[in-house]
Amino acid sequence: xxxxxxxxxxxDFPRWYQDxxxxxxxxxxxxxxxxxxxxxxxxxxxERMQQAMDARIKAAGAKNAYFPLxxxxxxxxxxxEHVEGFSPELAVVTHAGGKRLEEPAVVRPTSETVIxxxxxxxxxxxxxxxxxxxxxxxxxxxxLRPRLFLRTSExxxxxxHTAHATExxxxxxxxxxxxxxxxxxxxDELAMPVVLGRKTAKExxxxxTNTLTCEGMMGDGKALQMGTSHExxxxxxxxxxxxxxxxxxxxxxxxxxSWGTSTRMVGGLIMCHGDDAGLRVPPKIAPVQxxxxxxxxxxxxxxxxxxxxxxxxxxxxxxxxxxRDTAFGRRAVDAELKGIPVRVExxxxxxxxxxxxxxxxxxxxxxxxxxxxxxxxxxxALVEDHDALYADALRRRDDRIQSVATIAEAAEAAAxxxxxxxxxxxxxxxxxxxxxxxxxxxxxxxxxxSVPREEDEDGVLAVVARAY
Amino acid sequence: xxxxxxxxxxxDFPRWYQDxxxxxxxxxxxxxxxxxxxxxxxxxxxERMQQAMDARIKAAGAKNAYFPLxxxxxxxxxxxEHVEGFSPELAVVTHAGGKRLEEPAVVRPTSETVIxxxxxxxxxxxxxxxxxxxxxxxxxxxxLRPRLFLRTSExxxxxxHTAHATExxxxxxxxxxxxxxxxxxxxDELAMPVVLGRKTAKExxxxxTNTLTCEGMMGDGKALQMGTSHExxxxxxxxxxxxxxxxxxxxxxxxxxSWGTSTRMVGGLIMCHGDDAGLRVPPKIAPVQxxxxxxxxxxxxxxxxxxxxxxxxxxxxxxxxxxRDTAFGRRAVDAELKGIPVRVExxxxxxxxxxxxxxxxxxxxxxxxxxxxxxxxxxxALVEDHDALYADALRRRDDRIQSVATIAEAAEAAAxxxxxxxxxxxxxxxxxxxxxxxxxxxxxxxxxxSVPREEDEDGVLAVVARAY
Numbered sequence: 001x002x003x004x005x006x007x008x009x010x011x012d013f014p015r016w017y018q019d020x021x022x023x024x025x026x027x028x029x030x031x032x033x034x035x036x037x038x039x040x041x042x043x044x045x046x047e048r049m050q051q052a053m054d055a056r057i058k059a060a061g062a063k064n065a066y067f068p069l070x071x072x073x074x075x076x077x078x079x080x081e082h083v084e085g086f087s088p089e090l091a092v093v094t095h096a097g098g099k100r101l102e103e104p105a106v107v108r109p110t111s112e113t114v115i116x117x118x119x120x121x122x123x124x125x126x127x128x129x130x131x132x133x134x135x136x137x138x139x140x141x142x143x144l145r146p147r148l149f150l151r152t153s154e155x156x157x158x159x160x161h162t163a164h165a166t167e168x169x170x171x172x173x174x175x176x177x178x179x180x181x182x183x184x185x186x187x188d189e190l191a192m193p194v195v196l197g198r199k200t201a202k203e204x205x206x207x208x209t210n211t212l213t214c215e216g217m218m219g220d221g222k223a224l225q226m227g228t229s230h231e232x233x234x235x236x237x238x239x240x241x242x243x244x245x246x247x248x249x250x251x252x253x254x255x256x257x258s259w260g261t262s263t264r265m266v267g268g269l270i271m272c273h274g275d276d277a278g279l280r281v282p283p284k285i286a287p288v289q290x291x292x293x294x295x296x297x298x299x300x301x302x303x304x305x306x307x308x309x310x311x312x313x314x315x316x317x318x319x320x321x322x323x324r325d326t327a328f329g330r331r332a333v334d335a336e337l338k339g340i341p342v343r344v345e346x347x348x349x350x351x352x353x354x355x356x357x358x359x360x361x362x363x364x365x366x367x368x369x370x371x372x373x374x375x376x377x378x379x380x381a382l383v384e385d386h387d388a389l390y391a392d393a394l395r396r397r398d399d400r401i402q403s404v405a406t407i408a409e410a411a412e413a414a415a416x417x418x419x420x421x422x423x424x425x426x427x428x429x430x431x432x433x434x435x436x437x438x439x440x441x442x443x444x445x446x447x448x449x450s451v452p453r454e455e456d457e458d459g460v461l462a463v464v465a466r467a468y
Numbered sequence: 469x470x471x472x473x474x475x476x477x478x479x480d481f482p483r484w485y486q487d488x489x490x491x492x493x494x495x496x497x498x499x500x501x502x503x504x505x506x507x508x509x510x511x512x513x514x515e516r517m518q519q520a521m522d523a524r525i526k527a528a529g530a531k532n533a534y535f536p537l538x539x540x541x542x543x544x545x546x547x548x549e550h551v552e553g554f555s556p557e558l559a560v561v562t563h564a565g566g567k568r569l570e571e572p573a574v575v576r577p578t579s580e581t582v583i584x585x586x587x588x589x590x591x592x593x594x595x596x597x598x599x600x601x602x603x604x605x606x607x608x609x610x611x612l613r614p615r616l617f618l619r620t621s622e623x624x625x626x627x628x629h630t631a632h633a634t635e636x637x638x639x640x641x642x643x644x645x646x647x648x649x650x651x652x653x654x655x656d657e658l659a660m661p662v663v664l665g666r667k668t669a670k671e672x673x674x675x676x677t678n679t680l681t682c683e684g685m686m687g688d689g690k691a692l693q694m695g696t697s698h699e700x701x702x703x704x705x706x707x708x709x710x711x712x713x714x715x716x717x718x719x720x721x722x723x724x725x726s727w728g729t730s731t732r733m734v735g736g737l738i739m740c741h742g743d744d745a746g747l748r749v750p751p752k753i754a755p756v757q758x759x760x761x762x763x764x765x766x767x768x769x770x771x772x773x774x775x776x777x778x779x780x781x782x783x784x785x786x787x788x789x790x791x792r793d794t795a796f797g798r799r800a801v802d803a804e805l806k807g808i809p810v811r812v813e814x815x816x817x818x819x820x821x822x823x824x825x826x827x828x829x830x831x832x833x834x835x836x837x838x839x840x841x842x843x844x845x846x847x848x849a850l851v852e853d854h855d856a857l858y859a860d861a862l863r864r865r866d867d868r869i870q871s872v873a874t875i876a877e878a879a880e881a882a883a884x885x886x887x888x889x890x891x892x893x894x895x896x897x898x899x900x901x902x903x904x905x906x907x908x909x910x911x912x913x914x915x916x917x918s919v920p921r922e923e924d925e926d927g928v929l930a931v932v933a934r935a936y
Contacts, residue, residue, distance in 0.1 A: 028586065031543065032573045035536035037586055040601065043533045065511045068503035069537075069575075069606055069622050070559075075499065091538075091564040093575065096621075097610030098556050105500045107537075107561065107575075118496065118505055127793075133508065138537055138606065142565030153564075154537050325595075 005333060008276045013220040018148070020270055024279050024337045027148045034146035034153030038263070041338060042149075044287035046156065046266055050136065052189045052285065053158060053261065056181045062132040062160055067114050069138070070105035075113040078239040082112065085206020089141040091153070107140040112207065112232070112258055115161045116240035123254055125245045126165050130173065134160040149267030150224070150468050157262035163242060163254040170255035171210075171231055175451075177259045178212040178229040186226060190265070191282040191389040192216050192272050193397055194226055195463060196451055197443025202431055205258075209233035212451060215442045215463065217397040218271035221417040223442045223465040226268050229259035267468070273389055279339030280362055282389050283382040290319040290342045290378055291335050295328050295357075298348030305346045308356070308374065315375045317382070336361060341385050342378055362388055401463075407433055410464045414439045418465040423455060426462045440467055473801060476744045481688040486616070488738055492747050492805045495616045502614035502621030506731070509806060510617075512755035514624065514734055518604065520657045520753065521626060521729065524649045530600040530628055535582050537606070538573035543581040546707040550580065553674020557609040559621070575608040580675065580700070580726055583629045584708035591722055593713045594633050598641065602628040617735030618692070618936050625730035631710060631722040638723035639678075639699055643919075645727045646680040646697040654694060658733070659750040659857035660684050660740050661865060662694055663931060664919055665911025670899055673726075677701035680919060683910045683931065685865040686739035689885040691910045691933040694736050697727035735936070741857055747807030748830055750857050751850040758787040758810045758846055759803050763796050763825075766816030773814045776824070776842065783843045785850070804829060809853050810846055830856055869931075875901055878932045882907045886933040891923060894930045907932055 006019035021027050026042030029035070038046065054064075070093060076083045091107040094100060108114070115133065123131055136158050143153045160177060164170040178196065186192045199211040208230035216226045237243070237253040246252055273280040283289050290312055292305045305321050312319035322331055335343055343359040350356050350368065358377060359366045362385040369377045400417030404410050407430045413419035414437075423444050426434070431441050442463045446452050452460045474487035489495050494510030497503070506514065522532075538561060544551045559575040562568060576582070583601065591599055604626050611621045628645060632638040646664065654660045667679040676698035684694045705711070705721040714720055741748040751757050758780055760773045773789050780787035790799055803811055811827040818824050818836065826845060827834045830853040837845045868885030872878050875898045881887035882905075891912050894902070899909050910931045914920050920928045 028589075030536035030538075031540050031582060031585060032536060032538040035538055036534075037536065037582075038534040040531035040533045044531070046534075047532060063508035063512070064515060065508045066504075066506040066514075066624065068498035068500060068505065069608070070498075070500040070503055072499050088566050090566075091561045091573075093559045094562045096559040097612065098558075105559075114499065114505075117499065121496075140537070144565065156534065 005337065006276070006278060009219055009274075016274075016276075017271060020274055020278050020337070021148050024339065026266070026270075026279075029148065030154075032153070034143040036148055036152040036154065038156075041287070042266060045269070045281065045285060046263055048285045048287055049189070049265060050158075053181070053185055054136070056185055057134050057158065057160065060132070060176060060181055062134040062162065064135060065133050066135055066137070067108075067111050067118065069108055071108050071111075071114045073104045073106050075117065076106055078113065079207045079235055081235075082207035086110070086141070089143075091140045091142055108137070109139055109141045110258070110260070111135065111137070111139075111159055111161065112236055113240070116236040116242060116256070119161070119163050119254070119256075120237075120240045120242035123163055123242055123244050126247055129163060129165045129244060129254065130169060131163045132160075132173075133162065134158055147267075147468075149263055149270070152263075155263045157260050160257070160259045162257045163237070164256070165244065165246070165252075165254065167233070167255045170257050174210070174212060174229045174231045174257040174259065177257075178214070178451075182214050182227040182229065182259070182261060186214060186216070187390070189282065189284045190269055190272075191284070191386050191393065192226070192268065193390060193394040195443065195445065196449070197445035197463060198451055198455065199228075199443060200428075200431060200441050200455065200462075202428065203441060205230045207232060207235050209235070213443050216268050216272055217393070217400065217418065218268070218468065219274060219396075220271070221400050221465075223418065223467040224264070224268045224271065225442070225467065226265055227259070227261035230257060232256045232258060271468075272393055274339070278337035280389065281339040281341065283341045283386050286339070286341055287318065288320045288338075288340050289317055289382055290344055291322050291340045292319055292344045292346060293322045293328070293331060293335070295345045295347035298351075301346055301348055301351060304351055308344060308346065308371075311375055312378060315379070317375070317378055332359070342381050344374065344378070360385070410434065411437050411439055414465050418442070418463055420461045420463050423460040423462040426464070434464055438466055439464055442467060473805065474744070474746060477687055477742075484742070484744075485739060488742055488746055488805070489616050492807070494734070494738075494747075497616065498622075500621070502611040504616055504620040504622065504731075506624075509755070510734060513737070513749065513753060514731055516753045516755055517657070517733060518626075521649070521653055522604070524653055525602050525626065525628065528600070528644060528649055530602040530630065532603060533601050534603055534605070535579050535586065537576055539576050539579075539582045541572045541574050543585065544574055546581065547675045547703055549703075550675035554578070554609070557611075559608045559610055576605070577607055577609045578726070578728070579603065579605070579607075579627055580629065580704055581708070584704040584710060584724070587629070587631050587722075587724075588705075588708045588710035591631055591710055591712050594715055597631060597633045597712060597722065598637060599631045600628075600641075601630065602626055615735075615936075617731055617738070620731075623731045625728050628725070628727040630725045631705070632724070633712065633714070633720075633722065635701070635723045638725050642678070642680060642697045642699045642725040642727065645725075646682070646919075650682050650695040650697065650727070650729060654682060654684070655858070657750065657752045658737055658740075659752070659854050659861065660694070660736065661858060661862040663911065663913065664917070665913040665931060666919055666923065667696075667911060668896075668899060668909050668923065668930075670896065671909060673698045675700060675703050677703070681911050684736050684740055685861070685868065685886065686736070686936065687742060687864075688739070689868050689933075691886065691935040692732070692736045692739065693910070693935065694733055695727070695729035698725060700724045700726060739936075740861055742807070746805035748857065749807040749809065751809045751854050754807070754809055755786065756788045756806075756808050757785055757850055758812055759790050759808045760787055760812045760814060761790045761796070761799060761803070763813045763815035766819075769814055769816055769819060772819055776812060776814065776839075779843055780846060783847070785843070785846055800827075810849050812842065812846070828853070878902065879905050879907055882933050886910070886931055888929045888931050891928040891930040894932070902932055906934055908935055910935060
């Protein structure tokens with residue numbers, strides 16, 4: 001019903017994306033180039049993501065901490081690849097407190113360096129390891145072509161940073177975050193089937209020895225990197241002299257990891273699940289799972305609506321009443337744009353018959369439900385909706401991944417979806433060729449969907465696509 | 469028992485404060501002057517404060533949103549008093565993405581201006597009011613004499629920003645936040661009895677027409693401003709042209725408020741409740757309410773400790789096991805330093821007798837408790853501890869507030885505590901005189917402890933003190 005309100009996806013996908021963000025009141029452009037204002041509805045989605053992710057991170061043993069926004073410029077230069085990777089994107093504070101600073105301060109693009117400095121102080125002996133930290137923070141990477149949620153000069157994220165006594169322990173922890181924190185969160189909360197793999201050397205994080213990634217397919221067939229987990233080897237430990245006394249009383253450098261997910265996931269959510277009527281929010285992450293709408297006022301209708309909200313809240317369902325003094329049709333379009341999974345429409349006629357109407361954003365359709373069975377019907381709908389969103393996304397993804405043999409075929413397939421082909425048939429040279437058509441190797445994976453430990457293992461496949 | 473570990477308060481209070489922060493592993497100085505690293509234990513206290521405060525803010529109807537870190541320099545200059553107040557403290561980004569910026573970007577010292585700009589877009593009609601927003605964010609105010617948690621160049625806070633159709637509505641909302649959100653949070657969660665009042669014109673927030681404050685008394689008799697709520701009149705609405713169509717179809721400027729509390733509250737918590745053995749964390753805010761310690765290993769001891777933790781967790785008590793391979797005495801000192809309210813000591817001998825030992829950080833003392841009655845004993849202890857901390861702080865505060873008649877007497881009283889005297893006997897001239905001895909008027913209040921609507925009401929008292 002909101003089809004006239006926003007541009008259809010098939011007509012202009014980027015325009016559709018902008019329309020959804022504006023009409024669903026998710027975000028606005030900020031006044032400084034590339035920055036973003038996250039409006040209450042958009043922020044409430046991010047808050048739910050944060051809560052669910054934070055619980056998983058804590059369950060993986062990491063503790064939250066907070067490190068400064070400003071990093072001395074000299075810290076960045078200590079790890080050669082790191083500074084090279086981030087230099088073009090840095091925002092620099094040169095003046096503060098009315099004076100020129102002796103050493104300019106960089107606004108953190110990520111916190112590896114400053115956290116490396118402090119971990120080096122805190123890690124003295126093998127007993128201090130593993131040290132598992134996480135922080136929720138804003139970071140700044142100057143963007144030339146900003147796009148709300150996907151590429152903004154400032155974004156919100158979590159960044160985990162850990163130190164381990166052995167390479168194997170670091171490797172296993174990076175893998176645990178990749179699979180059990182990120183991929184499971186995306187599957188179980190965001191209803192998104194992401195492809196897991198490792199990045200090629202070209203696409204790796206600046207300073208990492210290995211980058212693991214979760215790649216999601218968007219509604220237009222492009223890829224979005226939804227989260228990454230890095231093994232940093234001893235690169236940052238060496239740069240910051242993070243060493244520890246082993247059980248055998250010898251000094252060794254620690255092995256570190258880092259991993260992050262950001263407000264970019266909100267962009268992924270929009271582009272994975274949205275349709276021509278607007279956003280569709282997976283029930284687990286929806287700030288409002290059920291909107292109870294007064295269709296038409298009448299004796300006892302408003303009170304009945306509030307009672308329904310109370311019953312749903314008591315049953316653990318996130319419900320809200322909509323009794324705004326605006327035409328019902330417009331309120332219904334709003335709810336569709338915002339992707340609220342279930343609407344309960346309450347009017348005098350239905351009420352007299354002891355029922356209400358259940359309108360479904362994801363399954364579609366409307367049906368009457370007796371008041372006594374409403375809570376159960378809503379619960380069942382939310383479970384069904386999560387599964388339907390996941391199944392939809394999985395079907396689209398599988399339909400749009402083509403298995404090919406050559407770079408030319410891969411480039412053709414990447415015009416509308418993804419391609420997989422033997423990494424041996426691509427290599428760094430093929431990667432460069434694809435790059436000329438703005439196609440990248442999103443990740444390397446094994447034919448069974450698992451993640452190769454080395455890129456030159458037998459049978460390694462490259463997943464190639466255009467990407468955000 | 470930790471008395472040798474930290475400087476006694478009576479010997480050197482600032483040194484004691486630093487010792488507590490270091491030994492309890494709350495925070496470290498950051499590498500850029502005045503910045504702060506909040507370590508996991510310190511951050512876990514802040515996280516609990518955030519959760520409790522966030523729930524109260526949402527209950528007051530405000531919704532969270534996020535506005536950019538960078539503000540165009542020109543925004544600041546639109547409200548004359550505001551820019552004058554913040555200019556000396558601003559950090560300025562002049563370069564980004566490898567280029568000099570056309571307009572320098574200021575790192576937000578607070579977000580009145582940028583939020584004013586967006587509220588002006590979102591507020592069109594009286595139907596859009598009140599607009600009640602809050603954000604959790606980092607802000608930067610360059611500090612010449614930084615002190616961890618109290619005055620840091622970057623700090624974490626929440627800042628609420630609201631717009632209203634009438635002055636009265638704005639006034640009542642600022643008051644509601646002051647009393648029902650801030651003061652109640654401080655009393656019910658932090659166990660701190662704060663004095664409520666309004667600031668004098670000299671001490672008001674830059675751009676406000678009225679600033680309401682919560683003042684806490686620290687262990688050394690100084691005052692700490694724990695939170696403020698401002699009426700901004702139409703100053704920011706005028707600067708950002710935030711007008712709306714009234715029911716009578718006329719254009720009017722909105723009335724706005726702003727209000728904030730920050731990581732400074734962690735400093736207040738330390739200095740209000742700490743003693744010579746370290747921190748004492750009020751049970752409601754304690755990340756770990758009960759530490760279950762293995763005194764001495766033996767058959768079944770570790771398993772019994774874990775079972776006790778599970779039982780406490782199931783009863784809604786935040787419990788953790790401490791089975792570290794470190795001498796028991798040292799672990800007990802650590803727990804005292806960190807201010808964990810209750811320790812349950814589990815050893816083979818006690819266990820054989822079917823009991824454990826309850827050690828109390830706040831009430832002091834140790835006593836055996838039969839295992840079957842442990843959960844109830846712990847619950848009772850936590851309630852008692854909260855009340856005891858509050859009563860202690862209230863007694864100290866009342867003991868150290870002197871009612872005086874003259875400025876000279878006030879200055880003398882402020883050497884060790886606070887003084888109250890008629891505001892009529894102080895005035896702006898007396899305020900300046902007191903300022904020469906680093907004594908400030910913390911707030912104006914009425915004799916019954918309520919907040920005067922105007923500073924020249926009959927009987928208004930000035931509360932004067934040295935302050936952090």
